[in-house]
Each structure stands twice: as C-alpha cells, then as structure tokens.
Amino acid sequence: MTxxxxxxxxALDGISGILVTPFDDADHIAPDRLGPVVDRAIEAGVHVLVANGNTSEFFGLTMAEAERMVHAAAEHVRGRVPLLGGVGRSVHDACxxxxxxxxxxxxxxxxHQLTDxxxxxxxxxxxxxxxxxxxDGLPVVLYLRDDAIGLPVIEALCRIPQVIGVKWASPTPxxxxQAMAQVADRGLAWVCGLAEPWAPPMYAVGARGFTSGLINVRPDLSVRIHAALAKGDHRLAMELIGGIAAFEELRTHERNGSNVSVVKAALQYAGRDCGAARPPSTWPLPDADLAQLKQLVDGWQ
Structure with missing residues (x-):
C-alpha cells in the first residue's frame, strides 16, 4: 500500500461528505457556488469529500456535467483532503x-451500486x-446499498485488488x-453509508466513519458526532444525533425524494444558494416542510 x-x-474512518451539485436559475450546473461549501467542510474537519454521489444528484446529471463537477470539486478541494469521484451507470459511462x-x-x-x-x-x-x-491504479470504494446480491458476491467484490473500502448503505448491521468477517484479511475500510443516524449501530459491529449530506449545511455538527463516536461516547453521539433527527426525517419525505431537496433548501435559507433540486426530486418543498426546516435551522446551536 502506497x-x-x-x-x-x-481518512475513510472519518466523515465522507457528499457534496451537492449547485445549479443556477436556468438549471445549468454552477460549479463556482460549490467553493464555499467545500471550504466550510474542510475548515470544520470533514475528512473526505465526494463528488458525484447521491447527494450530488449523480443520476440527474449528464455525463458531461458529472465530469465537469469532479474537476470543479478537485479545483475547490486543492488537495486539502482526499476527494472521491462517484462513477456509475453503463459500464462505458462508468469507465x-x-x-x-x-x-x-x-x-x-x-x-455506485447498479440500478439496471x-x-x-x-x-x-x-x-x-x-x-x-x-x-489505472486508482483505489476503489464500493457503495453497497443492496446486500441481496449475496455474501459470495460481496466477498468477490471486496477481493478485487483495487478495492480499499465499502460504504455499507444497507440497514443490516x-x-x-458476516461480510467483514469473510474478508478480514484485507484490512478494508467499512463505512456506514447511511449517514449520522445509523452510525452508532454500525460502529457497534465494527464499522468506522460515516457518509453525510449534512456537511453541506452544518459540517461542524457532523464533526462533533464523529468525534463522540471516535471517543466511544455513544451517549453524547446519540444526543447530538437527536438534534439532527428532525432534519434527517424531513429528508425521508416523498419516499426519500426530499433527501437532496431539504439540503438545498437549507443552504438557500442560510444564504448559500446552490439552486433547486432537479426532478425527480421534490422541489420546491411543501410549505409545511419548509416552515419546519427553517425553524430547525434557526434553532441549531
């Protein structure tokens, strides 16, 4: 290992922050708007940033837009933390x-796990x-959302030489x-891929680190949660997670179609406008959800 x-x-044992993709009023990507989001996340102590993840609306981007956004993210990050580039769709697109x-x-x-x-x-x-x-030699992190592909296949994936980690996004600790035990010899990073609320049970079985969309809005809260988990202070971690529970619950509305929308609406309300969420995500948020979101953001300490 180099x-x-x-x-x-x-770094994968820390927070993997999934960056939004900013759009302008004409629904074109607006890469320059990402700069302040990246800077705040790094200054707060987020360990890894991810372009073209699900919070990035990867499946709503054209391939040309996805290529531009990974370049833009790298330009904003400037090597200060590791940057992961999300890939997926057809095998030729992904390559x-x-x-x-x-x-x-x-x-x-x-x-990304395949949606075909x-x-x-x-x-x-x-x-x-x-x-x-x-x-050509770049390390690979698997994003595993559906463990129904079976443990033998998961093991085969984990034994691909370039694979160094797995973002486990299935609520099946x-x-x-079992998956971790099968490939314990590989020393892979096992990351909670279900964000802050699922991090404590995943930590309890041996995973470390977690993905986060919250880092776009309040990276300091994510960092405090990670610090509590890293110290083994689960009481404090659960208390802090309780403070973001209503925010995360709003993101589950419309069959999780409000996931990115809530993040972008919070950014907009905080004066860091990254544009709308593209269809098929929810936009705009229903009035009741938006009112609750504003109340939550105002009450965060």
Missing amino acids: ESTASLRT ALARASRKAGAAALMV PFVAPSGVVTYVRRVADAA LRLV
Missing part, C-alpha cells in the same frame, strides 16, 4: 468517468473490475458483520 493510499484508508476522475486528481473512485433492472450478481463483479482497470 503512502497516499494508506492516508486515504485512514469514462473513472478516467476523468483520475485526470481531475481524485484520490479514489466510489462505484437486470443486474446479474456475477455481472456486478465484472463491472467493477472493468471500472477499476479503467482508473448483522449482515455487515
């Missing part, structure tokens, strides 16, 4: 975006291998224990 890969592996992410200066790839209706478990392994090869 020094840079070892440093990334350590092209892997190459673009490497050229942009990303430290690693994050491979006809995904063969064995085909997932072939897909990730091809994407990893296209990145006991299944996570």
